[in-house]
Amino acid sequence: MTLHPGIVTALSSAGPLINLSLQAASLGIALDINSKKTVGGLSPVPFITLLMNCVIWSQYGILKGNKTVYVPALTGIAAAIVCSTIYDRHSKDVKKT
Numbered sequence: 001m002t003l004h005p006g007i008v009t010a011l012s013s014a015g016p017l018i019n020l021s022l023q024a025a026s027l028g029i030a031l032d033i034n035s036k037k038t039v040g041g042l043s044p045v046p047f048i049t050l051l052m053n054c055v056i057w058s059q060y061g062i063l064k065g066n067k068t069v070y071v072p073a074l075t076g077i078a079a080a081i082v083c084s085t086i087y088d089r090h091s092k093d094v095k096k097t
Helices: 005-036 045-064 067-092
Strands: none
Touching: 005 045, 005 067, 045 067
């Protein structure tokens, strides 16, 4: 059974688009932290998880030679670094109890 080329294109694009939307959500949270100048009660775990996830997927994509895997993963690494940096900068102001 072969799939229609349009379906193959749509499915090939869906993964990277979903990945990029998750990165955009993380960036939105980081920008909100930056504007408020505090992390509030937010955990750094999602940003660190994004970084680790994208590092693994970028390595896989590079080894497979698959741009639809490694390009979004590389942008995710950059997004995770930005998010983590913003989080770190503003987490120092939170008083530990």
